[in-house]
Amino acid sequence: MSTQTLTSPPTQGAKVRRRGLPTWFGAWEISLLVLVVLVTVMASISTPYFATGSNFAITAGGVIGLALMVIPMTLLMIAGEIDLSIASVFGLTGVVFGLCIEGGIPLPVSIVIGLVLGAVAGFINGWLTVAFGLPSLVVTVGTLGLYRGIAYILLESRSISALPVEFTTFSQANIYGTYIPYTFVLFVLMAVFAAVVLHRGAFGRKTFAVGSSAVVSRYSGIPVRRIKITLFCLSGTVAALAGMLYAGYVSSARANNGTGLELSVIAIVLIGGVSMFGGKGSFAGVTLSLVLVTVLTSWMNLGFLPTNVQNTVIGVLMIAAVVVPVVAKKISDSRPLRA
Amino acid sequence: MHKKITATVAAVTLAAGLAACAPTNGAAPAAGGGNTKSLKDCTMTMIPKNTDNPFFAAGAYGADEAATDMGGKKINYTGTAQPDVPGQIQRIQSASQQGSCGIAVSGLDPDALAPALTAAASRGTKVISYDADVKKDARAFWVAPATDASLGVAQFKLLAKQMGNKGNYAIISAQSTAAGQNAWIAAAAEEAKKPEYAGMKLVKTVYGNDVPQTSYDAAVSLFQAYPELDGILAPTPVSLQAAVKAKADQKFNPNLVITGLGWPPSDGALLKSGAVKSFVLWSPRDMGYLSYYAMDALLSGKITGKEGDTFEAGRLGKRTIGANGEVDTGEPLVFTAENVDSLMDHFKTK
Numbered sequence: 001m002s003t004q005t006l007t008s009p010p011t012q013g014a015k016v017r018r019r020g021l022p023t024w025f026g027a028w029e030i031s032l033l034v035l036v037v038l039v040t041v042m043a044s045i046s047t048p049y050f051a052t053g054s055n056f057a058i059t060a061g062g063v064i065g066l067a068l069m070v071i072p073m074t075l076l077m078i079a080g081e082i083d084l085s086i087a088s089v090f091g092l093t094g095v096v097f098g099l100c101i102e103g104g105i106p107l108p109v110s111i112v113i114g115l116v117l118g119a120v121a122g123f124i125n126g127w128l129t130v131a132f133g134l135p136s137l138v139v140t141v142g143t144l145g146l147y148r149g150i151a152y153i154l155l156e157s158r159s160i161s162a163l164p165v166e167f168t169t170f171s172q173a174n175i176y177g178t179y180i181p182y183t184f185v186l187f188v189l190m191a192v193f194a195a196v197v198l199h200r201g202a203f204g205r206k207t208f209a210v211g212s213s214a215v216v217s218r219y220s221g222i223p224v225r226r227i228k229i230t231l232f233c234l235s236g237t238v239a240a241l242a243g244m245l246y247a248g249y250v251s252s253a254r255a256n257n258g259t260g261l262e263l264s265v266i267a268i269v270l271i272g273g274v275s276m277f278g279g280k281g282s283f284a285g286v287t288l289s290l291v292l293v294t295v296l297t298s299w300m301n302l303g304f305l306p307t308n309v310q311n312t313v314i315g316v317l318m319i320a321a322v323v324v325p326v327v328a329k330k331i332s333d334s335r336p337l338r339a
Numbered sequence: 340m341h342k343k344i345t346a347t348v349a350a351v352t353l354a355a356g357l358a359a360c361a362p363t364n365g366a367a368p369a370a371g372g373g374n375t376k377s378l379k380d381c382t383m384t385m386i387p388k389n390t391d392n393p394f395f396a397a398g399a400y401g402a403d404e405a406a407t408d409m410g411g412k413k414i415n416y417t418g419t420a421q422p423d424v425p426g427q428i429q430r431i432q433s434a435s436q437q438g439s440c441g442i443a444v445s446g447l448d449p450d451a452l453a454p455a456l457t458a459a460a461s462r463g464t465k466v467i468s469y470d471a472d473v474k475k476d477a478r479a480f481w482v483a484p485a486t487d488a489s490l491g492v493a494q495f496k497l498l499a500k501q502m503g504n505k506g507n508y509a510i511i512s513a514q515s516t517a518a519g520q521n522a523w524i525a526a527a528a529e530e531a532k533k534p535e536y537a538g539m540k541l542v543k544t545v546y547g548n549d550v551p552q553t554s555y556d557a558a559v560s561l562f563q564a565y566p567e568l569d570g571i572l573a574p575t576p577v578s579l580q581a582a583v584k585a586k587a588d589q590k591f592n593p594n595l596v597i598t599g600l601g602w603p604p605s606d607g608a609l610l611k612s613g614a615v616k617s618f619v620l621w622s623p624r625d626m627g628y629l630s631y632y633a634m635d636a637l638l639s640g641k642i643t644g645k646e647g648d649t650f651e652a653g654r655l656g657k658r659t660i661g662a663n664g665e666v667d668t669g670e671p672l673v674f675t676a677e678n679v680d681s682l683m684d685h686f687k688t689k
Contacts, residue, residue, distance in 0.1 A: 049437050058432045062425045157516040161450035172454055250424050250451035301429045302437075303417040311420075 024199045024282040028273040028324070032288035035317075039292060043299040050302060053179035059298040061172065061181035065090065065246035065258060067290055068187060069265045071194045072235040074286045077269050078198070080211040080278025081129065081228060083235045084140040087261035088147035089121045090243035091254075095151045097244045098160030098253025107164045114244050115237055121147055122236020126229035136232075144262070151255040161252040171248025183245055190238075195283035207231070211278025268293055271317045275325060292317075376638040378411035381440035383634050385627070386430050388445045388471065390418045393604065394623050395445065396688035398470065401627030402443075408653045411635065415439060424448050428455045435459035441634040443482070445470035453477040465637050467644075469630045470623075472665075479637055479644030480664035482630045484621040485671045487519065491526025491574075493619045493671040494599050498572050499531075501596040501616055505538030506569030508596075509561050511578040513549040520574045527572065542568070547578050554581035562591045573599035576606055583614045603674050604686050610676040617675045622685040626668040629655055633666060 021027070044051040069086050076083055093114045100110035125143055129136040170182050198204035209217045210224050218224050247253040272289035274281030296310045385402055387395030399416040406413050415434065419426035424447050432455055434442050442459055446452050446468055456466045456477040469482040484490070498508060510527075512520045524544065531539060542565050547554025554577050561568060562585065569592070573579040582597045601609070601618030609615040629652050636642045636650035648660045660666045672682060 049433065052436075054436045055433070058429050058436070062429045065425075157514070159448065159450055161453075168454065246425075250428065250448065251454050252448060252450040254448070298429075301417075301426070301433055303415060303433075308420065 024195075024284050026273075026282070026285075028321075029282060029285045029288060032272070032285060032292060036288055036292050036295065039295050039299070043295060043302075046299070047302050050299060055298060055302070057174050057179040057181055059294055059301070060184040060187075061174070061249065063290075063294050063297070064171070064181070064183040064187060064249060065242045066261060066264055066268070067294075068190065068242040068245070069235075069239055069261070070268050070286060070290050071190055072231065072238045073265050073269050074272065074274055074281065074283060075194065075198060075204075075207055076231045076235050077266075077274045077276070078211045078278060078281045079207045079228060079231055080214065081136040081231065082140065082266070082276075083122070083125060083136065083232060083239075084262050084266075085121070085125060085143040085147055086235060086239040086265060087258045088144045088151070089118055089236050089239040090246065090258040090261060091256065092121070092147045092151040092154075093118050093240035093243040094247035094253040094257045095155045095160075095255055098163065098247060099154060101163055102160050107167055111244060114240050118236040118238070118240020118243075119233045120236070121240070122233040123229065125236065126232030129232065130225045130228050148255070148259070155253070155255045157255065159252040159254045163248055163251060163253070168248045168251050171245045172251075183249075186245075191283070191287060195287075198283050203227070208279055211275075211280070213279070264293075267314055267318050271314070271321045273321060276322065280325070289317075376440050378406065378409065378441070378631065378635045378638065380412075381438070381638075382412050382415050383441040383443060383631065384415045384417060384430070384434035384437075384439040385469075385630070386427055386434070386442065386444040387416070387418045388427075388447050389420060389422045390416075391420045393686065393688050394602075395470075397623040397686045398445075398627035398630070400687050400689065401622075401624035401629075402631040403627075404624070405628040405631035405653055409632070409635065411631070414631065422447050424451050427452060431455040431459055435462050435464045439464060440638055441465040441467070443467050443469045443630045443634060444473065444478075446473035447471070449473045449477075465634065467630065467634055467637065469626060475664065478664070480633070480660050480666055482626060482633055483665050483667050484623075484626055485667050485669060486665075487522035488526040488529075489667075490519075490600075490619065490621070490671050491523035492530045493673065494523060494572060494574060495527035495530045497598045497617050497619065497673065498570050498596060499536055499539060501598065502539065502570045504536055507540050507542045507565060507567055508570035508572060509542050509565065509568060510544040510572045510574070511554055511557050511561070511582055512544060512546050513575040513577070515546045517549075517575075523574050547575075547581060549575055549577045551577055551581055554578045555585050558582045558585035559589060562586075562589050566592075568592065568595060570596040571599075573597060575600055576602040579606060579615065579618060580609070583609055587614070601674060603679055603683060607674070607679040607683070610674060610679050613676070617673055619671045619673055621668055621671050624685045624687065625655060628653065629658065629666070629668055633658070 049055055073083065073086065096117055097110050097114040100113055125136065125140050128134060128139045174181050198207065206222050206227055209222055210227050214224050243258060246257060268289045269286055270276060272281065272286030274286060293314060296313060300310050385399055387398065399414065402414045417430050427444065427447055428451065431442060431444065431452065442464055444452065449472065453474040456473060460466050466478045467480055467482060468478045470484060472481040502508065510524060512524060543561065545557040545561060547557045558581050571582045573582050579597065579599050579601050586595055586597065597615050598618050600620060601615065603620060606618065632652035633650065637644060642648035642650050642660065644660060644664050646660055646662055649657055652658045658666055674682060
């Protein structure tokens, strides 16, 4: 098992400090956990409405679009790539899904069309990145505009709200007799699957390897291109699923659905401790980061925390997430000199 | 491997815990409760499109003013800083679960809010819309700024008067899809058919999307295409400001009339400099004030929201609910250099 060397190349010093801690739950994850607990306790004290089942249902149901897209973005960023077009795929798929429903296509077929569209959109991103050796940042800035533009061409500023009731119910309602939204169950299943694949599977090891060094990976016989394209397809497909569920959640497909969501998704992944240069990160960290941001949002929804405080906290965390590893590396690099 | 098992067990326990605890709090705090309520006993939640907008802050100020006048409870004013549909949905759900007896919402998306509003209503929470309407069956009635017709006609009349009822004019609107602006433009077109306006000709309607630069560019291209232009109708403050700036920058016909919809706290300066002689707006404060009294009348059972229902609205006097469940704040206000300072109270935010 060579996971240890593959998962933590940027901070050699960390290897020593992390002895005893699993690679998927290190110092950063512990800090996030402490923050989550702290914020949860503060929110619970400040309002009796926070720690309630109904608030859990409201919050978990509302965050679904964002939460789902965090999963593939984590894998993609660990592989050293990024997909800025997810929110546009999200909007475009919602629109196409709505048009399918409006055109009388049965619900299951419409969902499949949406998912395939997302996969194709993701494939285009991956292919352009891999085949031409372009930075995915640039490619997906382009498709961000392209996919959103197509959504506007298709639906203009109309909205389609006559979505099937079984679909809107799934997107909006809780499992009967509980405060658990259906979509939350879907998220948990997908997140657990992704976490296992990332941290226990061969595909996950290869993903880390590709993010650490694409060149070394290629010489080691890892199909770098295929892995990257697969991850982009996954990103597009999940964005499509999220976009359709969101359309169900807000009972309307619109071309502007989810505008700007990609930044929130990337912020959560970065705060989760995923390196923006790839090769480093854990699913536990990203999940904690998602929980942290969601708790802050919910606290704010309940009217006890101004939006600007939340934005500031997220901004500070993002900077910390980017700066701390750099500083840690500087410190560990300087250590041998003194020795 | 052990850690994986531990994690799985933890996850299952957590899920089971959630499932187990949930049904026990099933009976939510009784939201609306009985039929005879008043805002003296319970709270109205007011949800604007966004809280970064002084227009909505002035509405909230008006609602709290009504609370003081009536001796009722202050409102719970909550929203996202930037327009955000899921944020509105979650606030509607939270308000209902926190036991607010009434929700007044300015809808970002009429369809999107409907399920949450209907669910709130089924828990006994009374729902009205204000400023921007939502789906009709999702609210009891709509507290509208002023009728679309009156707003369109008022803006057109200012333009016609300053143009001496003759000459060419153009319109720089917001988005081509903006419902309010389109309704006003339609009302203005209807008014323009009257014989006294026979000398006036609409040469073109363009759209600045409520973006300053786009609106500015639209004004400049109008000046180039129609050098003989005598007037511009700008039914949104963004276009109004852009047109004034473009006119000055391009040193266009100094007699060009610019009017439409303005935002007095910032556009009052245009009135005082003479760049704009007059513009129209309604009172966001009165709209908030009216919403509060209307909600109280709905809660007390005095009205149900059907056409013809009347209620007392404090300093605004008696109001009647009109067709489509619309109750209007009042006639549009016309702002000039002389009155703008004295009318500034309509835009107080604290």
